[in-house]
Amino acid sequence: xxxxxxxxxxxxxxxxxxxxxxxxxxxxxxxxxxxxxxxxxxxxxxxxxxxxxxxxxxxxxxxxxxxxxxxxxxxxxxxxxxxxxxxxxxxxxxxxxxxxxxxxxxxxxxxxxxxxxxxxxxxxxxxxxxxxxxxxxxxxxxxxxxxxxxxxxxxxxxxxxx
Numbered sequence: 001x002x003x004x005x006x007x008x009x010x011x012x013x014x015x016x017x018x019x020x021x022x023x024x025x026x027x028x029x030x031x032x033x034x035x036x037x038x039x040x041x042x043x044x045x046x047x048x049x050x051x052x053x054x055x056x057x058x059x060x061x062x063x064x065x066x067x068x069x070x071x072x073x074x075x076x077x078x079x080x081x082x083x084x085x086x087x088x089x090x091x092x093x094x095x096x097x098x099x100x101x102x103x104x105x106x107x108x109x110x111x112x113x114x115x116x117x118x119x120x121x122x123x124x125x126x127x128x129x130x131x132x133x134x135x136x137x138x139x140x141x142x143x144x145x146x147x148x149x150x151x152x153x154x155x156x157x158x159x160x161x162x
């Protein structure tokens with residue numbers, strides 16, 4: 001039976017390359033001269049440390065620009081945690097790189113496919129979804145349906161097998 005997987009993965013090496021480019025620009029830009037602005041990554045968290053709010057906003061914009069330059073989707077960055085105070089007037093913000101499909105998002109996708117009454121079966125396998133059907137056309141319709149949903153997280157469609 002034909003099948004494919006719906007996954008959400010972001011290449012961490014490309015994120016590292018984007019952060020390195022961002023660090024180089026911060027070191028050379030005039031408006032960042034003499035500031036203690038830094039960017040670090042641990043696992044799937046990127047920590048932005050800035051002297052004040054305008055510099056933090058500039059760093060967030062630089063992060064989006066450099067991630068998109070590396071041909072990654074900026075939607076994979078989760079800015080949901082608000083900036084917190086660090087030493088002195090400095091601000092720290094933790095930006096999470098989304099990896100995998102969360103359980104509630106997976107259930108939403110499964111419900112949307114089932115509500116469309118398509119002739120495919122969807123199963124949740126950890127942080128991935130496996131879609132199987134009898135015909136290749138049904139699977140392509142399922143991909144079109146999922147792309148039409150308003151999902152902010154970038155999704156990839158892998159392992160398309162006949």
